[in-house]
Amino acid sequence: MSVFENDVRSWEQLARTDPLWAVLSSEEFREEALTPEAEDRFWRSGEEHVAHVISVIRSEIAPAFTPGVSLDFGCGVGRNLVPLAERSAHAVGIDASATMVKRAQARAKECGAANAHALVIDRAIDADAVAWWGPVDFIHSVLVFQHIVASEGFALFDQLLEVLVPGGHGFVQFHCHDPGGELVRAVRELRLRHRWFNSLVVRSRLRPFTDSLVMLYEYDVVDLLRHLAAHRIADVVLERTEAGPGGYDVRLYFAKFAGSDEEFGATGRPMKLRVRP
Numbered sequence: 001m002s003v004f005e006n007d008v009r010s011w012e013q014l015a016r017t018d019p020l021w022a023v024l025s026s027e028e029f030r031e032e033a034l035t036p037e038a039e040d041r042f043w044r045s046g047e048e049h050v051a052h053v054i055s056v057i058r059s060e061i062a063p064a065f066t067p068g069v070s071l072d073f074g075c076g077v078g079r080n081l082v083p084l085a086e087r088s089a090h091a092v093g094i095d096a097s098a099t100m101v102k103r104a105q106a107r108a109k110e111c112g113a114a115n116a117h118a119l120v121i122d123r124a125i126d127a128d129a130v131a132w133w134g135p136v137d138f139i140h141s142v143l144v145f146q147h148i149v150a151s152e153g154f155a156l157f158d159q160l161l162e163v164l165v166p167g168g169h170g171f172v173q174f175h176c177h178d179p180g181g182e183l184v185r186a187v188r189e190l191r192l193r194h195r196w197f198n199s200l201v202v203r204s205r206l207r208p209f210t211d212s213l214v215m216l217y218e219y220d221v222v223d224l225l226r227h228l229a230a231h232r233i234a235d236v237v238l239e240r241t242e243a244g245p246g247g248y249d250v251r252l253y254f255a256k257f258a259g260s261d262e263e264f265g266a267t268g269r270p271m272k273l274r275v276r277p
Helices: 003-017 019-023 036-060 081-086 098-110 150-163 182-193 195-204 221-230 261-266
Strands: 069-073 090-095 116-120 138-141 169-175 233-242 248-256 272-276
Touching: 003 019, 003 098, 019 036, 019 098, 036 081, 036 169, 036 233, 036 248, 036 272, 069 081, 069 150, 081 090, 081 098, 081 116, 090 098, 098 116, 138 150, 150 169, 150 221, 221 233, 221 248
Parallel strands: 069 090, 069 138, 090 116, 138 169, 233 272
Antiparallel strands: 169 248, 233 248
């Protein structure tokens, strides 16, 4: 069994037992401790996140930005999918967990978001399926790629960027350093190598070993920028946020070149990069 398949199985298990905590690993979101007030904070956090992302794109890249079809990669229970649907003609959520997709569909129905759709994906993104409601002009992913081994994650990132139409925009978050002490790193290495051990750890919920949910994988910032450049991304705003001892996350806001490959080549293939404080 591959690392990717192993992680999907673990993610599916969490989706069935602790779905909100699987998305935001705060103790108040654990299934056995969840209160109506905590659940309200969970859903509100998605609204606040999406509002922030849209605001940054409008202030830093495209003042008139309004999504037509938004694609939420790793939609989970729909925390961000419904807020995206409120700001888009259609919002399409995709996730490797069938249980998460069912929960996202239920959340959209509960909120009356008829323009929110959720699909199950495997190792590849079905470009025709996600574009059923129209060309995808906004791609979004947060707290997802950090749980996908980089070899698989970069391939999926390429597919996301390929689905994005010329002139479209995106927001994607990555983890760029693995936090934790030597013991935690050793346990994570065992979880990566041995599926049975990873399943045991996930079921046990022993902290700090399960605080990284399925697994926590790091990405290289330079490699991320190379992948963006390879897909005609012409404008990038980078945010760095702290993520525990020795760790940080990179949040990328970007716009794809609006012209053809030939026109992009004629410009010298530039990519404007700014770091947001």
